[in-house]
Amino acid sequence: MKLSFHGAAHEVTGSCHLVTCCGRRILVDCGMFQGARELTEDNAAAFGFEAKDIDAVLLTHAHLDHCGRLPLLTKRGFRGEIIATPATRDLAKLVMLDSAHLHEEEARRQHRHGQRGGTHEALYDTMDALDAVARFGREATYLKPIELYPGITATFFNAGHILGSASIRLELTENGRTRKLLFSGDIGPDDRPLLSGPQVPDDIDVVVMETTYGDRDHRDLDASIAEFLDAVTAAHARGGNVVIPTFALERAQELIWFLREGIEAGTLDARLQVFLDSPMAISATRIFARHAEAMRPEITKMIRDGRDPFRLPELHFTREAHESMALNRIRSGAVLMAGSGMCTGGRVRHHLRHNLPHGDCSVIFVGYAAEGTLARIIIDGARWVKLFGDEVPVNARIHTINGFS
Structure with a gap:
């Protein structure tokens, strides 16, 4: 052996x-x-x-x-x-x-x-x-x-x-x-x-044994969810957008679930415009719905009863490139979830370019960010970042929520 x-x-x-x-x-x-x-x-x-x-x-x-x-x-x-x-x-x-x-x-x-x-x-x-x-x-x-x-x-x-x-x-x-x-x-x-x-x-x-987070204690999940919903609510009240660099598998689906719970509890406005701007995350969400057997029993029952755990009143799937580009014209009131989670590529870089300069907007990081990635650079407090050849000021409010990983 x-x-x-x-x-x-x-x-x-x-x-x-x-x-x-x-x-x-x-x-x-x-x-x-x-x-x-x-x-x-x-x-x-x-x-x-x-x-x-x-x-x-x-x-x-x-x-x-x-x-x-x-x-x-x-x-x-x-x-x-x-x-x-x-x-x-x-x-x-x-x-x-x-x-x-x-x-x-x-x-x-x-x-x-x-x-x-x-x-x-x-x-x-x-x-x-x-x-x-x-x-x-x-x-x-x-x-x-x-x-x-x-x-x-x-x-x-x-x-x-x-x-x-x-x-x-x-x-x-x-x-x-x-x-x-x-x-x-x-x-x-x-x-x-x-x-x-x-x-x-x-x-x-x-x-x-994997030990990605072996040297730290995670905060309570309920506290992390509350912080997430508070950040979304505050940005919405300021009239800004929320950009969430999102991993397509599991994290995107969890965030939709948290938003659903926030709306059902009255914490979030049911009219909140949420855009899942990731073809991969959209496809992954469809796969989740096909594999009810792999989820918690209560989620399995919900799906088998014909209820969609990933449905929000104003959730929009923007699969096509022209739909994604149109989101850059939205100046307020949108939650933009896009990949990649570490901001090394993908549509989120365009959303960062258009929203980082604005102090009424928020960027919420909800997962691991490796050294050298744009996500880590922003999390570590950079005041300017380079995107598509331009120096972009970081004026948006930056939130890092570690309890989801």
Whole structure:
């Protein structure tokens, strides 16, 4: 038996762990390195193993830093099976295709601007992502063991992080000796609004644990929700907009739920104009509605009774580019939710350009921001930021709410 790490060691992104046992090579996750742009080289580097030698990939969840290099794995020769929960499978398809599109766009941009130092080839393209999607095989069900190969059994446990997320226990038997390894994946709290809390297996010999927030205590979720609703209400009262850099998976859906609760409680005006300006988040919200079985029992019942937990009186899905551009003409009273969550790309950068200069507006950060990202630069107190070649003053009120992660 051998365990080696090829990402998410001495850092919090790029999860990729290799287990060798019984003549088989099992990968747990194959994620992107995320943060500043220089990480492009890390993502393009050799894996540290031959992709063609991997027999199977076990996927904990669909965030990019856990599934984002699967298309590169297939591009480099992986022909094995990817095993995940049904919700993770559907979300990972969305994430990988979106990532491929962004890599293709970046390659075209570099080619147009004649940047030196390479052929401007995308890290992977849409066909590579579709090849990865085609590698999904058996579906995992929480608590139900799967015999991968003789001597190797995997069991998925609900991790409570995002829809379909899992901690994975590998039971390995070799040379008459059995060892149980647990890969935690990213673990959610017990009080997620949409998901049940994490399941904690016992009888484990080795734990590979994520520790993104291992050095801090999170504040109470109810206090974080109250702070979020207060920030939205205050900006609305001032006549400004609210810009929320939003992660498309789980966080966007949770924020819609919090806004729904605020409206139902009378804390927020039911006429509040809310725009989900992220094609990926819109598609993810549709996937959530299809996987009622993966949510809290009360949310499952709501969906099966025909009630939509993601419906607000004035919630607008702006999927098309021209719809997004039209939002920049709104000067007050709008809640603009857009990606990317760390502001490294996406439509949110346009909304920041148009709203950061105005003191009556607010920007609310609701998730992790890696060093070097625009989100972290703003959170750390920058008075000016560069967007689309312009120096933009940061006059808007900046809120950082840490209790949602």
